[in-house]
Amino acid sequence: MAEKTIHGIAQRVDEMRDTFQYGKKILNFLDELFHIYQDIVPLLEKINKSIEESSSNLPHASNELSKVTQATEVATIEILNTIEEMNCIINESSQLITKVSEKKARRKKLLDEVLKLCKSLKSSNKGKLAESAESLVKQIIADESEEDLVKKVTGNTEKLSEYASDITISLQVQDITAQQLAAVNQLVESVHNRLHDLLQSLDENNVAPPPELISGKAQSFDPDATYFDSKNRQKFADSVQNSYQNESRDCENHKVINNKPSQEEIDRLFNNNG
Amino acid sequence: MSNMKVLVVDDSATMRRIVINTLKTIGYTNILEAADGKEALAHIYADNIQLIVTDWNMPNMNGLELTKTVRADDNYKNIPILLVTTRGVKEDIVEALQAKVNGYIVKPFTPQVLKEKIEQITNNS
Numbered sequence: 001m002a003e004k005t006i007h008g009i010a011q012r013v014d015e016m017r018d019t020f021q022y023g024k025k026i027l028n029f030l031d032e033l034f035h036i037y038q039d040i041v042p043l044l045e046k047i048n049k050s051i052e053e054s055s056s057n058l059p060h061a062s063n064e065l066s067k068v069t070q071a072t073e074v075a076t077i078e079i080l081n082t083i084e085e086m087n088c089i090i091n092e093s094s095q096l097i098t099k100v101s102e103k104k105a106r107r108k109k110l111l112d113e114v115l116k117l118c119k120s121l122k123s124s125n126k127g128k129l130a131e132s133a134e135s136l137v138k139q140i141i142a143d144e145s146e147e148d149l150v151k152k153v154t155g156n157t158e159k160l161s162e163y164a165s166d167i168t169i170s171l172q173v174q175d176i177t178a179q180q181l182a183a184v185n186q187l188v189e190s191v192h193n194r195l196h197d198l199l200q201s202l203d204e205n206n207v208a209p210p211p212e213l214i215s216g217k218a219q220s221f222d223p224d225a226t227y228f229d230s231k232n233r234q235k236f237a238d239s240v241q242n243s244y245q246n247e248s249r250d251c252e253n254h255k256v257i258n259n260k261p262s263q264e265e266i267d268r269l270f271n272n273n274g
Numbered sequence: 275m276s277n278m279k280v281l282v283v284d285d286s287a288t289m290r291r292i293v294i295n296t297l298k299t300i301g302y303t304n305i306l307e308a309a310d311g312k313e314a315l316a317h318i319y320a321d322n323i324q325l326i327v328t329d330w331n332m333p334n335m336n337g338l339e340l341t342k343t344v345r346a347d348d349n350y351k352n353i354p355i356l357l358v359t360t361r362g363v364k365e366d367i368v369e370a371l372q373a374k375v376n377g378y379i380v381k382p383f384t385p386q387v388l389k390e391k392i393e394q395i396t397n398n399s
Binding site: 226237 | 284285286289292296298299330331360361362367377379384385387
């Protein structure tokens, strides 16, 4: 009996020793865990601060993008104002050139009259004088230099007008880039909101509501807006429109044909009425 | 020169200016402008507009909503509408045609294209 009791005590002592050894292992593990936690906490604080900083910088980035759009819009309108003034001058010059041409035509008419007069005077005693006058008038009429100048100036004003028009077309790039920037701004806004949500999940109490970004204002844009290849894109749009209209016309014709009553239906109608 | 009263609708001040300048160079002088569909409707109801040149993407009321509103109103449904937009994929073009725009121009456009389209839609209407 005593032997059994001693054996039981020895077993308990073994168990206790095992438990102590296990506890020692756990203690080491907890100690390591505590050290890791000590390392992680400042790291998490750093991440938190970094997210906070990034998040607070995003409205600034968004504002800067909006400022770019505003600045380019102002500059573009200034250029367009200048182009409009240029166009006014070009139009005025064209009108002046037309007036010069009209004056020249009137002068030619008058010179023709003088020529006729010279011819009639040739047989008179002032014949010699008339001949010289006729020759001078003919020289004036034959002088094409003025005509060439008018043509050149007309050509130049037409070219200027074309260039002004080309610049106007190119300035459409402002609207297109404004739409692209608006798309970027929307992305910035969504990143900003995500970061704010993340901060809130890390620290529910200390996160202020996100400031409204400029892109949050009512605006609508095409995120795929592009400046390039407009000629082909217009051709494509025209072809889609043509085929759509042809299909619609075919559909309408089909409806008209199907709506025509058959001879049988007409006969039935007359028989019923008769 | 054309005396036709044209309404230019675009939320971009630059684009309104460009369309107006282009219209002037091709002979249109009687031009009004609006920054979105809602502003455009006010002009349509008050100013006897004969042609609308509108953008698609606009706040408050876009160009397609404007077209649908105009087409649904018996008093104004026959006003020709020209859509000027950056959107150039087939689905968009078909959607615009289904809303009953008369013409479709892809930005950036040339004065020649604008002139041709206006002639086309004003002759057909």
